[in-house]
Amino acid sequence: MNKKTLSIISYITIIGWVIAYVNYNKLTVKDSLTRFHLKQGLGIAILGIIISVALTIIAAVVPTLASILSLVNLVVLVLWIMGIINANNEQEIPVPVVGKLFTDKFDFIK
Amino acid sequence: MTKSLQNIFYIILFSFFVTNISHAQKSKQELLKLIEQAALSPEAKGDYLCQLSSCYKKTDTIKAYHYANQALILARKENDIKSQAIAYEALSDVARFLDNVSLQIKYADSSYTLATASKDPKAIAYANYAIAYKNEFIGNKEKYIEYMLKSLAYFEKNKIRYDKLVNGYENLGAYYIDHNDLVFSKKYNKKALDLAYESKNQVNIANGLTSWALFLVRDAEQKTPADPDLLKTAEKNYLKAIAIFENEKRKGNIIGSYGRTCLNLTSLYLYHFFETEPEKTLAHLKKTEAVCLELNEPMQLMVMYGQQAQFYTNLNDIPNIEKVLKKVSDIIETHPKINPRYFALLYKNYMDLAEIKNDFASYKKYFNLYDKAVAVMMEKENRARDYNASVRFETEKKSQQIQLLTDNIESRKKINYLYTALVVLVFFMLLFMLRSYHFRQRSYIKTNLLLQKANEEATLLSKIKEEEAMIALLESELTEKELQIAIQEKKLNEQEKIKLQQELMTNNLQLEKKNEILKDIQNKLSTMKSEKSSDIKTISKTIDKSMEVDDEFELLKTSLANTNPVFFSTLQEKASGTLTKLDFKYCGYIKLGMSTKEIANHMNIETQSMRMARYRIKQKLNLDRETDLDTYITSVQ
Structure with missing residues (x-):
């Protein structure tokens, strides 16, 4: 798999991220594009998990808000798609709003 | 007494024809055969079972209930909501004939709920029929008429269940008779008759004819005395109906509404043809008795005995009256479920009879009994009224709840649509946003x-x-370097030129010197001429020659012109072409920087003449007195 494909796969939920990460680790020549998008993808996946947990708690407390709050999950999807677009264009641009938080974290991805 | 008996009679009669008997188009045997068929769809089977139930509902309610229940079970097994609704309607109809109001209402409600859930027009029509009877019982006139008409409109459109159609229109007609609205009554009775003829079912036709005759009697009674023409037509209709029933009876079908027709005909004779044709009236009474006994219907029997009592009262035949009343009381005792109103009426009649016979003891006895019966009746009626009110209240509440629920459902539907639209909108917006992000x-x-x-x-x-x-x-x-080089070269050139000129001058001078020496030698030679003149002459000749040839000036000039060509031309220009060769020679010497004396010496002339020459040159060059010729010439390039 080339670097572009790996970058795109790293955004397709946490499963896709794991596949991309394993494949990336096998590579002898690491490239910055895949590393960048692996960081972004992991960041968004973790954010999604946090959001869904928070929403479940809120929905349990205030059931009337549940249907409206479930729309927030859509944000994660949108971020993922934006990341995929970035990867497809082979750009090292962080996703809007939260992307900058992940650029200097997750140093275990070398 | 006549009056009270008439009371019994009317009350019984009306309650009787309002709760009419309906008849299926197909006979019971036909229906039974149809049900036995193996290749019958469950829906059709349920339909036939319902029709069978409606055939039996008057004569054998248990059987009717059984068939309706079978239809319901079948529908439940098939999980068919609309068939269930129809089966519930049949059950409700059976319950109506059992006088079990609560059950009737329950079944009607079930039917309606299921029918609205199934949204099947047929099921809704059946349910409306059941609901119409429920409303009639509750006393909700508008709703009764509304639901009945709705239901009948569907049956009429699809040409099914003519028994229900005829029955329904008959009941509507009877309802309007009760409310003294003969225009509508006529309309609906007429319709019932038309539909009965359309159905081509003899029983339906007979029923339609009976209803039409009833309406005609009522119409005739509007005038006093009653319209004899209308009464005659009514009688004819009754007789036609009876003929049909007789025909059916001969085929083996005993039909419940036969009794009704007979009773109505007898009452017609009793009230309108008693004076003119008492024998005929008696004959019909006997016939009616026979028919009623055959049918063995307590209500019909009671009405029949009531008519007999009326007849004997008209004849003032007391023992016969007593006999008839005894029969009525027997019937009442054998059927304990009968309305207490009949007890009261019976006792009232006994009281009247005792009054006629002046029998105070029996009068008192019957009065007490009457009192009790009235109390029971009142209580029952009160209870019934309470029940009616409660049922009415409940139905209203329920309908309100249903309205609320439907409103709720509708609003929820609207909200759902809104949500769907929103989701679609959001989806497209996201799509658009992402697209624009990508392209940007x-x-x-x-x-x-x-x-x-x-x-x-x-x-x-x-x-x-x-x-x-x-x-x-x-x-x-x-x-720049090149320029410098050029300048240097120029300088060098100039220096060389000056050198050359000087060399030239020195050469010239040397030549001049040589010439001088040569001249000196010539002079000396001439002095020595006398001695050796010939030799010397040759020598001097050669010297002259050499001097002439040696035109040094030309040389000078050419050399000067070569080195400085502009010099002589500028001078010539200044002097406007007046300078001679000699002048040029002087100028050249001056240019070389020689003094006047030196030049005079050199040219071998006097200094004075040299000065003169200088002066002439000055004039030729148009120079001022002050300007020195030497400096001027040296300044000229």
């Missing part, structure tokens, strides 16, 4: 690339320019 990034990348290219080009250009500037600088340096 693309264009950003493109412009970046272009910018990079432009930058590179710009740097290249600047580099080229710098190089060009460097080259230009170098070139300019080169030219």
Whole structure:
């Protein structure tokens, strides 16, 4: 798999991220594009998990808000798609709003 | 007494024809055969079972209930909501004939709920039929008429269940008779008759005829005395109906409504033809008794005995009256479920009878019994009224709840639509946003690339320019050097020229000197002429020759002209062409920087003449007195 494909796969939920990460680790020549998008993808996946947990708690407390709050999950999807677009264009641009938080974290991805 | 008996009779009669008997188009045997068929769809089977139930509902309610229940079970097994609704309607109808109001209402409600859930027009029509009877019982006139008409409109449109159609229109007609609205009554009775003829079912026709005759009697009674023509037509209709029933009876079908027709005909004779045809009235009474006994219907029997009592009262035949009343009381005792109103009426009649016979003891006895019966009746009626009210209240509440629920469902539907629209909108907006994000990034990348290219080009250009500037600088340096070199060369040239001129001058001088020496030698030779004249002459000749040949001036001039060509031309210009060769010679010497004396010496002339020559040159050159000729000539290039 080339670097572009790996970058795109790293955004397709946490499963896709794991596949991309394993494949990336096998590579002898690491490239910055895949590393960048692996960081972004992991960041968004973790954010999604946090959001869904928070929403479940809120929905349990205030059931009337549940249907409206479930729309927030859509944000994660949108971020993922934006990341995929970035990867497809082979750009090292962080996703809007939260992307900058992940650029200097997750140093275990070398 | 006549009055009270008439009371019994009317009350019984009305309650009787309002709760009419309906008849199926197909006979019971036909229906039973149809049900036995193996290849019958469950829906059709349920339909036939319901029809069978409606056939039996008057004569054998248990069987009717059984068939309706079978239809319901079948529908439940098939999980068919609309068939369930129809089966519930049949059950409700059976319950109506059992006088079990609560059950009737329950079944009607079930039927309606299921029918509305199934949204099947047929099921809704059946349910409306059941609901109409429920409303009639509750006393909700508008709703009864509304639901009945709705239901009948469907049956009429699809031409099914003519028994229900005829029955329904008959009941509507009877309802309007009760409310003294003969216009509508006529309309609906007529319709019932038309539909009965359309159904081509003999029983339906007979029922329609009976209803039409009833309406005609009622119409005739509007006038006092009653319209004899209308009464005659009514009688004819009754007789036609009876003929049909007789015909059916001969075929083996005993039909419940036969009794009704007979009773109504007898009452017609009793009230309108008693005076004119008492024998005929009696004959009909006997016949009716026979029919009623055959049918064994307590209500019909009671009405029949009531008519007999009326007849005997008209004849004032007391023992017969007593006999008849005894029969009525027997019937009441054998059927304990009968309305207590009949007890009260019976006791009232006994009381009247005792009054006629002046039998106080029995009068008192019957009065007490009457009192009790009335109390029971009142209580029952009160209870019934309470029940009616409660049922009415409940139905209203329920209908309100249903309305609320439907409103709720509708609002929920609207909200659902709104949500769906919102979701679609959000989806498209997201799609659009992401698309624009993608393309913006693309264009950003493109412009970046272009910018990079432009930058590179710009740097290249600047580099080229710098190089060009460097080259230009170098070139300019080169030219400067060249210039300097040229200047130096020029200087060198000039120096050489001056050197050459000086050399030339010195050469000239040397030549002059030599010439002088030669002249000296010539002079000396001439002095020595006398001695050796011939030899010397030759020598002097050679010297002269050499002197003439040696035209030094020309040489000088050419040498001067060669070295400084402008010099003589400028001088000539200044003097406007007046200078002679000699003048040029002087000028040349002056240019060489020789003094006047030196020149005079050199030219071998007097100093004075040299001065004169100088003066002439000065004039020729148009010079002022103050300007020195020497300086002027040296200044001329």
